[in-house]
Amino acid sequence: MRALFLVIAAVFLMGQREAILVPEVSQSEVRVRQGFTGTELLLFGAILDPAGRRAGAEYDIVVVLKGPTEPIRMRAKDRIAGIWMNAEASDFRSAPSFFAVASSQPISEIVDDRTAAIYELGTDFIQLSPSGQIDPVQQARFAAGLVDLRRRLGLYKQNDRGVMISEQVLYQARISLPSNVPVGQYTAETFAIRDGRVIASALADVDVRKVGFERFVEDASQEWSLIYGIVAVMFSIFMGWVAGRLFAMI
């Protein structure tokens, strides 16, 4: 769908000078290890015309950083017989674990809603692929709930003035990753937009992964869960025993 649109857009734009995006990410790998308290990714690059000169026109830049998606079930609490308990549920097949958008102007001033929905420009336009329940009103309510929940966890965010463009050539955006950032393969997609149309887009990968001791612990708990459990029990008994001994001496 997106590829087709790009081809059509490219053909449509052949007459004009087509801009080229040269994107770069400050680090292609985020290493999560002991003492990790979050980090900041710098997404930057240049907009050039085919001749390599500066594009010389006003472009808007939107940067979308997206974490790995996962299928989830959302449950909503409701008051039943005076008690708040889970009532309705809705499933989403592709909820991104992380989603950050930065743009040089508010999204609504750059593109219309349809274009925003196609390119997932903004937290209101994430393609969650709802399944099961079909009622669109209900679905919208659940989607809004998910975005709100994850925004407060720092996992979904939108910064309407997050992209700085200097001299119509260079752009840069800073996106901070909190310490609870999920690991996995991230994609950073940059869009150059003019007159409400996406002129060029480019993709960069960011790998967020645990390394060292943190990686080892996670692997151990998954792969050797029996040994991991025994070690956890032994360790806690040992700690308790040592403390008991120490205090007995005092």
Add this chain to the structure above:
Amino acid sequence: MDVYLPIASLSVNGLLIVALGVLTGILSGLFGVGGGFLTTPLLIFYGIPPTVAAASAATQVTGASVSGVLAHRRRDGVDYRMGLIMVGGGVIGAMIGALLFRFFQAVGQIDVVINILYVLMLGTIGSLMLAEALEAIMPKEGKDKGPKRRRHHPIVAALPMRWRFYRSGLYISPLAPAILGVIVGILTMLMGVGGGFILVPAMLYILGMSGNVVVGTSLFQILFVTMATTMMHALTTKAIDIVLAALLLLGSVMGTQFGTQIALKARPEILRFVLAGIVLIVAIRMAVGLAWQPDEIYTVSPL
């Protein structure tokens, strides 16, 4: 001091977690409760995923109770015979509880079941203990004690096949502590706590055990039940965060020793009064939580 927790996948203030460990450790040494009923909600409140909080709290309680059992053993405060029977019942109960847990999780009502259980259990036990403790602290004037209070519940006395439990000063059927163990085991698995706050009053008021072995024996039972729970979590939820558990342990093993020292000096009825107060506060907080609109209407679970 920022510490990254590899399983919970976030960084926390390490000193704060250690302090939480000290707090639950003191409770554990004082009252013979594991402190899980306090640790787990506080960890969740701090932003740690609920499964990780419950699993790691179980691991921590294991360590805290070893420390406590050792402290109580030095003054002969553990009835091993009684303890082992309850452990046996507890393991069976934990298995039944695990099945129930899976059922309620599948229908999406585990949170509300846990909350209602907390309110009912903590509310009943807290009020009973409070009434009893108040009576002990302030005996009514101008009225004599009346007929001597019965040692244990009539149902306990009716059970067949009596054994002698010397340290507890009891001559009762082993079925009573076994059934108690099963019930506590079910609740332990469902509520994600060691069960001490249920066990201690039950041993005092239902079995009628003598007060000086109640705390030690309760810790003994908690030690084994939380070991089983830890293993079950390691194999099923894989949610034990060993770094989180280590931080909690660091605090709680120290706290337990302090708690035990205080327990030896303080008047038991005052201690029971304080425990009743804490239990009631948690119960009221939970009851309010059920009735008021929660902060989070939505919850997300992976499919």
